[in-house]
Amino acid sequence: MKIQLKAFRKKEDLKKHLKSHAETLFYASGTSTVIPYPNLGKALKGKGFEHLYMGDLNALPQKMDFAREGALEIEGPVTWKDARGFCLSHGRNIMVSPTEELACMLAGIATSASGERSFGFGSLREHVTEIEYLNFEGKEQTLYSKNLLINHPLFQSEEGKKILEAYQDSYKKYDGFKNAPFPRLEKETDLMVGMEGQLGVVTRAHFETIKDETTRFLFIKLPKWEEDVKPHLEIFYNAQNFRDHLISVELLDHNCLSYLPDEEKPLPAGYDVIFLEVKLSSFDLIIENLIPTLTLTPDDNIFEMNGDKCHHLRMLIPRFISEVNQRRGVKKKGTDVQVPKESFETLISYYRDFSTKGISYNLFGHFGDGHLHFNFLPLAEEEEKCQNLLTEFYKKIKSIHGSPFAEHGIGLLKQDFIAPFLTKVQLEMYRYLKENLDPKNQFFPQGFLNLSRGKKND
Ligand SMILES: Cc1cc2nc3c(=O)[nH]c(=O)nc-3n(C[C@H](O)[C@H](O)[C@H](O)COP(=O)(O)OP(=O)(O)OC[C@H]3O[C@@H](n4cnc5c(N)ncnc54)[C@H](O)[C@@H]3O)c2cc1C
Structure with a gap:
């Protein structure tokens, strides 16, 4: 498989590229833990593609401004760090705080970012009020969080309405999660949130901010x-x-x-x-x-x-x-599970069991949200054992109605684990979205939305 880098310096170049319908995985800071950027060729082997562009968004023009009182407007590859600095200089603050502050905010829409401040303020999805993206023809489209998806032109057909209603119904058991096993799809803006760049390229967005307030830390x-x-x-x-x-x-x-x-x-x-x-x-x-x-x-x-x-x-x-x-040559095998309050003790008992397996590990994360990262740190000869332990673990997470990847997404590395969490309701929706919004299958065609191709879970 040939992987070819392509950097974009102007929005017009990006539009031109999109019009060519070339299969492309766009990226910003490249901090995703679920896309193995240095070993992409290996990760994509056997997926049936001969050529893929890596679309570098880092050279696009950047802009930060307040579109109106408290609404931060971001254009281009602005990092969380820069956005926070900008807000603080205006007496305001952003509500989400991913630990990796060199990641880009617009990419955070694509991954539905959350972080430690989500305990008090929720995840990024809740703060995005407007999103502009470029579609498969390189045309600008704007989405507003005040508009429900059920009223969007995409879902006015009989088929579209039926698919959306069944999907939203299936989401109900995950209400209250930061990110369920599948994207929320409630508001228009959700068409870009957690979609990992599989339906368009986000180019501009508005984020609600708060008045900056001093905080104190108790250890x-x-x-x-x-x-x-x-x-x-x-x-x-x-x-x-x-x-x-x-x-x-x-x-x-x-x-x-x-x-x-x-x-x-x-x-x-x-x-x-x-x-x-x-x-x-x-x-x-x-x-x-x-x-x-x-x-x-x-x-x-x-x-x-x-x-x-x-x-x-x-x-x-x-x-x-x-x-x-x-x-040490260790390839971390991380987890990103969130469970409901009543299952939190059970989740910790699974991690306690992991701690007895003789493999190095650590545990940290968003404790208040029932959302922890247990990381195995296996030596090369322990990797297979880890993988088997994790396969069994995700079966248990499914049985306690947990969300397996509440923050870092699916990318390429978590697709095998996510598949059992999806039923034909979600796969139907994925197919419908891809057919209508990405008819040429040009946006990250190896991503999770295409799990609908050839998989028929009940
Ligand atoms: C040490 C560490 C700590 C982390 N902590 C957190 C955390 O607390 N919370 C959290 O949510 N994540 C965390 N992450 C994960 C990661 O930082 C996030 O997923 C982040 O949103 C990725 O941003 P990026 O700019 O690096 O995106 P990239 O890795 O470049 O891309 C990630 C995905 O977004 C898509 N994408 C990027 N830009 C666009 C765009 N403009 N339009 C459409 N699609 C796009 C890409 O195609 C890809 O699928 C952490 C990662 C590390 C390494």
């Missing part, structure tokens, strides 16, 4: 989760009542913290930490009403941490982990 020192998870779970359950006051509830386990150089470690070795990001205006309320309910955690184990230091730690940990992995 809670905890035993290793494998040995005693009760204090962690007490925080999980009790924090749910304070969603209006807490912005994030995040876990970093003792394994993650062990990667840090000694001078950066916030705790002695052998402890987990859960940190709470608290709105300044709610700090006293949290101290008086949430903290006293944490009966399994001694008061001395709860302390305030400087916000900049906390942010710095969050950035450092993935970097150190990936550096050590590269050195």
